[in-house]
Amino acid sequence: MFDGAELGKAIAGNSGDIEAALHKYETELFLRSPTAAALVQLMFSENMPYSLVDAFAQDKLGRLDAANERI
Numbered sequence: 001m002f003d004g005a006e007l008g009k010a011i012a013g014n015s016g017d018i019e020a021a022l023h024k025y026e027t028e029l030f031l032r033s034p035t036a037a038a039l040v041q042l043m044f045s046e047n048m049p050y051s052l053v054d055a056f057a058q059d060k061l062g063r064l065d066a067a068n069e070r071i
Contacts, residue, residue, distance in 0.1 A: 003029065 007025045014021035045051040 006028060007021075010021040010025040011018065014024065042048075042051050042055050
């Protein structure tokens with residue numbers, strides 16, 4: 001849903017140029033992709049749900065967010 005909203009905002013902000021809207025959206029999408037991939041890896045790890053609980057307990061998610069500026 002977040003990505004859909006971001007794409008909608010990019011299109012609304014560049015309504016005359018769909019290519020520019022897509023470029024803006026994709027640039028931001030690629031910046032947050034490493035964080036999303038790390039979260040998916042946690043969710044599907046062998047010792048789930050403990051890996052996710054451990055990540056919250058050790059604030060690993062906050063460090064991921066700080067490294068990529070978004071989750």
